[in-house]
Amino acid sequence: MKSKTSRGYLLNTVIVVVLFIGFQILTSLKGSEGSFKLVIVPSIWQCCYLMVLAASLNLVLGFMGQLSLGHCGFMAIGAYTAALLSLACERAGLFENKSDLSFLLVLIASVLAAGILAALLSFLIGIPALRLKGDYLAIITLGFGMIIINIINNLPFCGQDGLAQGSAAASLYKNGLGFGSKAKVQFLWFALVVTILSLTLMFMFVRSKYGRAIRAIRDDEIAASASGVNTSYYKVLTFAYSAFFAGVAGALYSCTNATLSTSSFAFTNGGILNSTFVVVMVVLGGMGSLTGSVVAATIMFFVNYQIKNGAWVEHLPASVSGVFEYPMLVYALVLIIVILFRPKGIFGSYEFSLQNLIPDIRRARERRKAAKAERKEAQAHG
């Protein structure tokens, strides 16, 4: 049993490293090509932060069973923390351009600071909010998501449109975290490393004693408490852990984008970054499956990208392409279809793993066969 898990870890590590090196070779070969530089690399960046964001919400929503509707608020905190910190470092003269070694240190510090500040704020909200249950938590987090946007808007150094206007925007773009397309290729490895590390840390969390405790809370809070699980403690801890990675996702976001604007994290935002949109990703992937969240984030990014940029959209009749002007309608349809036909999401609570892939498929097929036979028998008996 034990050797099997360690073999699984080894297998996963080897595959991740091989894929990573493959990517590096690809990047160095095609790094200067137009479509690779302008389309594929930015897409990978976006997928990276969406994966981390969806997986982090899954900890709270899927594994702990608490509905949080303000996840993008934590992401906004992370994005602004990272952007402002890197700008401050640049003004202080800690680095001159992005090839400096000191810039790498600033980058790492910004990502960490983004996560830590988001986690700290989630503590403040989580301690009173998580004593409440169900709908109340949803309402409080929904309110938080809106309030934090207003707070950032009213901070003197962020402004109404955030760092999008004036000299701050230009310097963020050039000198702070905002990466141009060349820098995105140059730092692609960093996005991949941060994503892999974040996902690994979340996997370790749900596999650990903590993961078992929060799944117990999801299934039955009274029984969990009677089994000696300190439910309030674990709820606040998981909320903060999840917010940490939402903050990290925010830092990646501020690297991806040339400008920062609070409206892109707002609840009313019709784009891809919206707290409900993240919920859709988690439900689509399967509540309680981190690999499901990763897959769903990629799918939703692709859908979003195709709706907005796909060449085929132009060839559609006007009535259909008219709907695409309102992407939220499409996401709502996706959510309804998922709930109707596959309420558990793509993966349910199943975790994809290469090592177990073949035996799992075999087992699933056997189960389906058994269910079919049972149904037949039931029919035969009337």
Added chain:
Amino acid sequence: MLEVNNLNVFYGAIHALKGISLTVGDGELVSLIGANGAGKTTTLHAISGLLPIASGSILLDGKELQKIPSHKIISLGLAHVPEGRHVFARMTVEENLRMGAYIQRDQKSIQKNLDKVYEYFPRLKERWKQLAGTLSGGEQQMLATGRALMTDPTIVLMDEPSMGLSPLLVKEIFSIIETLHRNGITILLVEQNAKMALAVSDRAYVLETGTISMSGKAEELANDDRVRKAYLGA
């Protein structure tokens, strides 16, 4: 072993427990019987810290339980089998049992307790890999009981173990309760099925709208006219 003195509990303005006192001695099987809404479950919830109490005291081996948070009470050797088979539906049987031993670190003693629980409930061993939510009602009750035993408790609070079970399964559950009792575990049993409860218990308390109306030896209560009329249907 367990001593409850003058316990008062409120749900908002509703005075649910009005000064209850009861004791459970070492190795005793004591049952608490009464009609729906009399406060039986409330009493157990108050003892295991799931509900705040307004006044009174709860002593376990001289320690005041009301000052200890609910998740720490289990480490004092008091286990609670909640009403309505609270199992972790999306975990397997074995994961459920291991959750019962959550506060323990020593893998050896966890394995020992696991073997012991499987000995009490062979049916759980057959289904160790099954999701708890797919078990039958009786099996879920066995699982909830088994989970409580995973901590090697000295006293177990059992809340309506017979609820919603077929008569055959009720018999099986009660025979398990008797076995536990014979093995020296102290049990405080809450039951609506007064007949079965009185048949296995040493002593019993009758709870009526938040106060204890009668108490005494189980056989005496079973033969008492008022109890027979009100709870035994004879």
